[in-house]
Amino acid sequence: MAAPVVIKKEKVDDPRPSASADAGEGQTEAEIERRMIELMGEFPKGINDKILETDMPNVDKKIKVAILNRLLSQEKVNIFRAAVTKELFWCLKQQPTSKLKGVDSEEKIVMRIIEEAGNKGIWNRDIRTKSSLNQTTLNKILKALEGKKLIKSVSSVSAAKKKVYMLFNLQPDRSVTGGSWYSDNEFESELVDVLNQQCYRILQQKAEGAKQKPLEGPLIVRNASFLSSKEICQIISDLKIVKFNLTVEDIETILDTLVYDGKIEMSATTDGYSDGQVKTYRTVEKLLSSAGIVRIPCGVCPVIKMCGTVGAVQPKNCVYYDQWLD
């Protein structure tokens, strides 16, 4: 299949002089083109060489290639290559061209760049470098497109002043909005703290409940102290702490913070009915209640580096010791 690709590339730069010329078996190129678009409409997943061959066996391969290349350059069709068979597919472009009516070529280019960026959006400066338009023209174009409601600007959480552009109908990606824990680009640390504590409390209650039956052995006590992220999510949702819909992933990020706090542990198990792993959590005790050294003032002293047997800070007249010993 490599050969047609090569030919195609050569032909793109070479506009055919006889577009409406008779192409053999009584079909004009315009007819073939129409038929091809029809076929692509019939097969939304795309058409390959075989379909074309069965539908129009009489048409010369070169002409078919030329027509397809023209369609490609007019941006009416997309070309794909199948992953396994390496076959080429053509299908209609999703974007109805009618939407871009009244849009000039510069705007079209900008639109395409923004479209490529998907729901992650693209920064003003990156558009400029990609399109090689100058700043004023680009600003004008962006304003015009925004006015037509084709694109929108979204400010990113990672940098408050950085605006990214994306197609109007897209939902911004989590990396742009920051996910559930951001509202108006502000990180809601209080909400996270509240949920962190609440999750811990739920797990603690579960563990205490499990300890009520010591007669059944420590293994049962331990296994009864586990809760899966799904269950925790359900409990939190029932408590109605948050107004939006909490997903299991949201709760897992909160539970992760507890894991990093060293208060709980995660272990992955499988339950019978859903495929894949289920993350379960339980509270754990630290190996030490607290390090011995922090029970004397020196362990937490902010000026320990300055302390010595001479100078202003000395253990003899240390105010922290005075407070501690009183």
Place this chain on the structure above:
Amino acid sequence: MPPFTLGHFSQVCCQLLNHYFGEIVGQVGAYLLRRGHRPLFDIPCATGLSIAEVKKALAVMIQHNLVKFEASERNNNIAEYSIIHHNVYCLLRYPKYLYMIKRIYGTSEEILLEILLNLGQASASNVIFQSANRLKEANDPSALHQSFLKLAQDNFIIRCPKLADNANMQKVPTLVVEEKEKFTVPHLEIGPIAKLLKENATQLGEHSDSEVIWRVNHERFDVELRNVILVNAAARRVDSTAGELYHLILKLWRECSNPDSPTTNALSFNVIKDAVRKNEGSSPVLLEHFEQYLRVLYEDTSSLITKVGDAGGGQFILNYSIVFENLACATLDSIVLERFGSKALRLFRLTRIQKFMEQDQMQNIAMIPAKEAKMFTYKLLEHNFLQIKELKKGTSNFAPVKSFILFHVDLPQVARTALEASYKGLFNAMVRQMHDLTDNKRLLDKHARLETLLESLRGEGLPEDELAYLSDSMTAAEKSLVARIHSMNDHLTLGQTQADDTILILESYLKFSSMT
């Protein structure tokens, strides 16, 4: 004030020598701590002490196994003296040793050990004689002999090295340890000891085993102190019954393994089960759920027990290096938590678990607002709890170099920093204690004199009102001050033992991690 400064650890050692053996020994010790191996004649020059004083101080320290001597490499007719750092530091742990022996065995063993610690090194007969003298009422030397055998059998005491056979030919004698005889008690003649005791003699004269002298085995006590920490950890992790089981298993491990290796030898399931069955003190809960407890322990993430095979129902070892890494982490976590707060702890643990982290990732995963996260990260960095690794991308000379700043935790380094800080904390607590005691020395002395006087007069049957009159010779304010100083003193002593716990964990971690 000496014209030089020592490291924090050496300062602690110096303080201990001063406290237990007086100023002269303290000065000689400080000099040796600073200079390492030194011949005798260097010491009086540097310290300004007379040669007789130095000789005496060295003799005292050798008697207590705090100083060792070796023939100089340059001239093997000259002996060089050096401090045994660990043994000096262990002076701090003597109260713990006594408490431990009392808990495991009982009072008579505690007395034996106390006498031995006081003497530094002594023959078995001598220790038994002196202990019997101390105990007075129950001065049955044969019972004490049994106790002494128990201590030797469990390796808490060890024979001192003997003079080598060719000792007469050398100016500086060499000492040899006989591996086989390390813990064997020679035959003792109890009869003469009992007879001397009846005569209320204060000195034991010639005796049969005067050549075989004993001292405390610090390594064994280290193991025991570590085991206490481990058992407590197991009890915290699961429950007290698990702690009980773990205690038993630790005992089995100790009996079958070399104390210095980073992992113990394997124990099979059946061996442990037998030991639990045979142990009289096993609680019924443990007997009933033995398998479950073992499973919970080896499945725990703290690696208190590691399963290494399935033969004999399962093979279990204790990997000291992993367990003490976990304990050191817990210690560092606790220090970070107390010093910088819970958010800083989250960042610290996150970085440690994820190995290398960028600032952005850290704040996103820890879910801490950017500003706070940065503040805590830089604070931790400032106090050496976090380290920076810079990765530079691209080697081209003209293109701008993109670099990533990654944060990570270099655990041994952080542990060493914390250990150094702990020594300093311990030293400060000691200095503070000495200061409080010397500042109020006169008052305390007066109080002590009064108390002994009252005690003896009460024994003589003086009426209460006269006693009350006498006790009024100290004002109420003075009495309350004395009480306050005593409570402060207790606080500081407790603080020192707690600091020592941290030091033991961090030292053990560094020791075992350097082995693997």
